[in-house]
Amino acid sequence: MSAKPNTERDLLVFSIWAVLGFGGLAFLLEGFKRNSYLITLLGTAFIVAGFVAHIIVNGLYQQGFRSGETALGIGLFGVLTFTFIAGVFSGGMSMVDYYSGLTLFAVLVVGFIAYLSTRHGLRGAFSRFHVKTSVSGDGSR
Amino acid sequence: MTDAGNMIWLPLFALFYVAVMLFWTRVAALENRNYETYFSAGHTLSPWISAIILAGASLSGWFLLGGSTEISVRGFTQPGILQGGILLALPGVLFFKRMWFIGQRLRLSSQTELFRSYFDSDFLVVVSTAVAVLFAVGFAGLQLRALSEIIAALSGGMISQLIAGLFLGAVLFAYVGIGGMRAVGYFGVIQTVLALTGVVGLAGFVLISTGGFTHLNDGLQALAEGPDGAGLFMVSGVIQFSAGLGRGAVSGHAETALTSFGLALAFMGFQASPLTAKIVMSTRNANGFAAGQTWVMAGVVGGIIVFGIAIIGAAGLVDANMSLGGMLAQLQTDSPWFMAWLFLGAIAGVQLLAGLGLLTAGESLVRHVYKPYFHSGLSRMATVNLTRIVIGLLTLLSVLMQSLAPVTLSALAALALPLSFQLWTPLLGITWLRWITRSAAATGVGFGIAGVLLTEPLGYQVLSFLGLELPWGRWPWTIHSAAWGMAANLTAVLIISAITNRNAFGEEAQEARRFVASTLRIGSRARALGAVAWSVVLAWLFLAVGPGLVFSNSAFGAIDASGGEWAVGMPSIWAWALLFWALGVGIVWFLSYKMEMASPHMLEIAAYEPRRKLKRDQSSIERERLRKLIVTGALAFVLIVLVAFSFGG
Numbered sequence: 001m002s003a004k005p006n007t008e009r010d011l012l013v014f015s016i017w018a019v020l021g022f023g024g025l026a027f028l029l030e031g032f033k034r035n036s037y038l039i040t041l042l043g044t045a046f047i048v049a050g051f052v053a054h055i056i057v058n059g060l061y062q063q064g065f066r067s068g069e070t071a072l073g074i075g076l077f078g079v080l081t082f083t084f085i086a087g088v089f090s091g092g093m094s095m096v097d098y099y100s101g102l103t104l105f106a107v108l109v110v111g112f113i114a115y116l117s118t119r120h121g122l123r124g125a126f127s128r129f130h131v132k133t134s135v136s137g138d139g140s141r
Numbered sequence: 142m143t144d145a146g147n148m149i150w151l152p153l154f155a156l157f158y159v160a161v162m163l164f165w166t167r168v169a170a171l172e173n174r175n176y177e178t179y180f181s182a183g184h185t186l187s188p189w190i191s192a193i194i195l196a197g198a199s200l201s202g203w204f205l206l207g208g209s210t211e212i213s214v215r216g217f218t219q220p221g222i223l224q225g226g227i228l229l230a231l232p233g234v235l236f237f238k239r240m241w242f243i244g245q246r247l248r249l250s251s252q253t254e255l256f257r258s259y260f261d262s263d264f265l266v267v268v269s270t271a272v273a274v275l276f277a278v279g280f281a282g283l284q285l286r287a288l289s290e291i292i293a294a295l296s297g298g299m300i301s302q303l304i305a306g307l308f309l310g311a312v313l314f315a316y317v318g319i320g321g322m323r324a325v326g327y328f329g330v331i332q333t334v335l336a337l338t339g340v341v342g343l344a345g346f347v348l349i350s351t352g353g354f355t356h357l358n359d360g361l362q363a364l365a366e367g368p369d370g371a372g373l374f375m376v377s378g379v380i381q382f383s384a385g386l387g388r389g390a391v392s393g394h395a396e397t398a399l400t401s402f403g404l405a406l407a408f409m410g411f412q413a414s415p416l417t418a419k420i421v422m423s424t425r426n427a428n429g430f431a432a433g434q435t436w437v438m439a440g441v442v443g444g445i446i447v448f449g450i451a452i453i454g455a456a457g458l459v460d461a462n463m464s465l466g467g468m469l470a471q472l473q474t475d476s477p478w479f480m481a482w483l484f485l486g487a488i489a490g491v492q493l494l495a496g497l498g499l500l501t502a503g504e505s506l507v508r509h510v511y512k513p514y515f516h517s518g519l520s521r522m523a524t525v526n527l528t529r530i531v532i533g534l535l536t537l538l539s540v541l542m543q544s545l546a547p548v549t550l551s552a553l554a555a556l557a558l559p560l561s562f563q564l565w566t567p568l569l570g571i572t573w574l575r576w577i578t579r580s581a582a583a584t585g586v587g588f589g590i591a592g593v594l595l596t597e598p599l600g601y602q603v604l605s606f607l608g609l610e611l612p613w614g615r616w617p618w619t620i621h622s623a624a625w626g627m628a629a630n631l632t633a634v635l636i637i638s639a640i641t642n643r644n645a646f647g648e649e650a651q652e653a654r655r656f657v658a659s660t661l662r663i664g665s666r667a668r669a670l671g672a673v674a675w676s677v678v679l680a681w682l683f684l685a686v687g688p689g690l691v692f693s694n695s696a697f698g699a700i701d702a703s704g705g706e707w708a709v710g711m712p713s714i715w716a717w718a719l720l721f722w723a724l725g726v727g728i729v730w731f732l733s734y735k736m737e738m739a740s741p742h743m744l745e746i747a748a749y750e751p752r753r754k755l756k757r758d759q760s761s762i763e764r765e766r767l768r769k770l771i772v773t774g775a776l777a778f779v780l781i782v783l784v785a786f787s788f789g790g
Contacts, residue, residue: 007168008187011327014161015334022154023338026478033476 009061013054013069020050028104032097040100044107051111064119077108148296150481155308158485162316165328169320176525179321180504181250181423186326188429191420194326194493196437197333198420199229199411202284202491204450205340206465212454213464216373218394220693221401221408221686223451223718226443227725228405228686231678232412232565233434234732234739237421239572241430242661243653244422245746251501252418252564253509258649259571260579263514268586270505272561273415277498278539279553284491285309286543286550291466291484295473303544309488310540317496317503318529322423325496332489337445339486342479344449346472347456347463357452358711360459365705365712373458374705374712375694376401381619385596388614395619398690403621405686410562410623416494419501428741431733439729447722451715495539503532515767517759552599559597559623563589566634575654578645581637589630596622607781608788652749660744667737674736681728685721693717 024046031040058064065073084101087093093101173179208222221228240255247258253273256265289305316324351357364370372393380399383389411417421430457464462471472480507528512519519527542550566585570577577585594600601611616622646654683689697713698706709716733739 007172007327008190010168011190011330014165014331018161018331019334019338022157022482023342026476026482029478030476 006061006063009057009063012057016050016053016057020046020053024050028100031100035094035096037096037100040096041103044100044104047104048107048111051115055115081105148299148477150477151292151295151484154481154485158489159312161331162312162328165331166316166320166324169316169323169327173321173323176522178323179525179528180500180508181419182321182323182326184245184250184423185425186323186420186423188424188426188433190326190330191424192429192433192437193333194329194497195233195417195420195433196442197329197336197490197493198416198497199438200225200333200336200340200442200445200490201281201494202288202336202487203280203494204446205336205343205453205487205490206284206287208446208450209454209457209465212451213457213461215394215396216458217451217712217714217718218373218376218396219401219404220376220690220714220718221405223447223715224405224443224685224722224725225408225446225450226439226441227681227722227729228408229412229442230434230439230725230729231732232409233417233430233438234729236413236568236572237417237430237434238427238739238742239657239661240418240568241421241424241427242742242744242746243571243657246656246749247649247653248748250419250422251504251509252415252422253505255418255422255571256567257509259646259653260567260582260650261647262567262579262583264583265567265586266509268560268590269415269564270502270510272557272564273498273502273505274535275553275557275560276414276416277495277502277535278542279550279555280557281491281495281498282539282543282550283554285495285539286547288488288491289543291469291487294466295469295480295484303540306540306543309492310536313492313495313499314533314536317499318532321525322419322500325493325500326420326423329493329497332493335486336490336493337441337486339483339490340445340449340453342483342486343465343468344445344452346468346479346483347452350463350468350471351456351459354452355710357455357459358707361455361712362705362707364459365700371700371703371705374714375700376690376714379688379691383617383619384612385614385617385619388612388617391619395616397619398688399624400616400619400621401690402682402687403616403624405682406562406627407558407621407623410558410560410565413564413568414557414561415501415505416497419497419504426743428743431739431741434739435726435730435733439726443722443726447718451718455715499532499535502535503528506531515763515770517763552597552602555597555622556593556599559593559621559626560590562623563593563626563630565627566630571653572657576638576643577634578638578641578643580641581634584637585630585634588633589626592626592629593622596620596625607784648751649749656749661742663737667735670736674732677728678732681721681725685718685725690717 024043027043027046028040029043031037031043054065084105087097087101169182173182177183178185204222204225208225211219211222217223243259244250244255249255249258253266253269256262256269285306286302289302289309292300292305293302316328320328348354348357351360361374365374376396376398377391377393378397380397381391381395383391383395386395453465453468456468461467469480469484472483508524511527512524563586566577566589567582570582594603595611596613596616598615601614604611617625684692693714694700695713697711697716698708700706700713705713707713707716
């Protein structure tokens, strides 16, 4: 059996996140510890670079994010959001932590919208979330 | 963060590593259909996957653990280390393409099979197997031991070295035993990028901690001006006729240009090992060798060695607290997440080499030695299962030796590269030099092994145990054992090839020769460039790793026993290494593409159909053979014990 393109694409995706994802995480943590916005920004840049590289690999293999990847991404986003909100309410965040978190979320949200609109067009991107349901009987009138 | 908080990151990242390993092992096992393509991934690994894992296995952890420590302790006295990327790429350019074509034509999947088919030599089969076992148990085992020690130190003794070794061994067995070559290939890509990132990251931390490249070189400059400091930045002449390490005195230090040359030859041994052949022959096509050897191996890996490893080593030289262990300990306190991530890179690099070694050794022992000689009726499934058991046993042996017999492990590890280098002559015979005869190849390797054993600690310690004291120590005349072995090897090959029949080859060898001659004929343009190419290669070898290294002492500055001054802001010998690394990338590119030695070549290769032979029941002969082996082993053991009691210690 030959190595399927999917396997090779998945390998590249794993490699990208092993380097850029974990690197980004490490820089974010380092920035929080040192209270340095520049270092957390570097961490954010790593994560964005990871997404860009992931999208390039998707393009090379002519496919989008797999459902497992989407679920993992949304799950991680949820965990991060929860942690951030908990941090805000606990009152232990410095201004650098606050702005670093906001930057990360802003970049992720803007990047997500930009990705959807470049991949599906603005209208198509909206349609990804707008689930049309057919109502029986309406069509006969 | 508290100590306990710092401790959480390494296990957390290790958990991630294991999860990724299990995922890819499952993918590999499913694609293998359990056992059907276990040994060679069905010969379908993508060229880019092969290029990356060849680079990762070649870099392994040696350059990070061994290379940086060498520089930290002995300075830049062995500049051969810094040319690692080019030295590892050159044999790949020379051998891989032709090996792959012959392997495809004859449907072979390993170096051991290649030796059996071409030379019909049982001796070469056994040597190739022994080299694979040495890499799996000794060479990789020693690196795993170093990592286990670092884990034990970082955990403050909470995790013992044995437990760390058992954990690393369990991970190894899990993915190699279940997923076979496909798992080594798939997971190897991730291990390689982690390893490369680890070295780059550590070098980056060193630069930040030391205040940048200029500050680091200022520290080296101050060191060179101190008492006995200049010697750390120069090779001590071309050669010193001493009796060898541990026996004879030398003036200055024992690292001469020829020590570096011998070490360079040993590095080149890795690309002639059964481990790299396993990757090459599991590859789908030969179109990636040129790019892999030129850009990945010589370019990226070479650059990482000549910059990254050198920077890490230089920092340890300036300040012992900045050596690899010290730096990781400091990171553990300051940035445990970075420490965990970068240390994972070191683990990944060593595990890639160890995994590949274990698979190759297990396959060789079961499929190429046990099955053909002692149990030809073994089914494919039973062969795979037995190989898994052997891999488990080899892993256990390696882990136990790491804890219980580190000195023996170290002596075995020192043999792997120089012994592997002795396989150059049969490989040259198969791929390029048709005049090397079967008996010459086997005898040459035999002499080469003797040359290596007699100039390495294991050889003279064994002889000393038996009561025979050699008058020389390790690496007499400051020449590495790889070079001594090759001198004996080449002499035997030249003499025996001259006096034996050069056309006495079996059917498969003749077919391989015919096939290579007809399909891989070099174009007229490349032929015309031949003389230039080899002149350039020889000049590079002479100046970058050979006797010409003496010019590096003062090419970019002035240095003598009383001190030195750099003209380019860094040690002259390091600047020389950088220059020849850049030139080396050009040479590898030239040989690969312009000389067509590794260039892409599209061809549908039909399998060679040997003449059909009647199969006979071999079981009684095999039983007899096994009985003889056991009796011979027992007799040899008794004899050794008797001789040792009579004459030895």
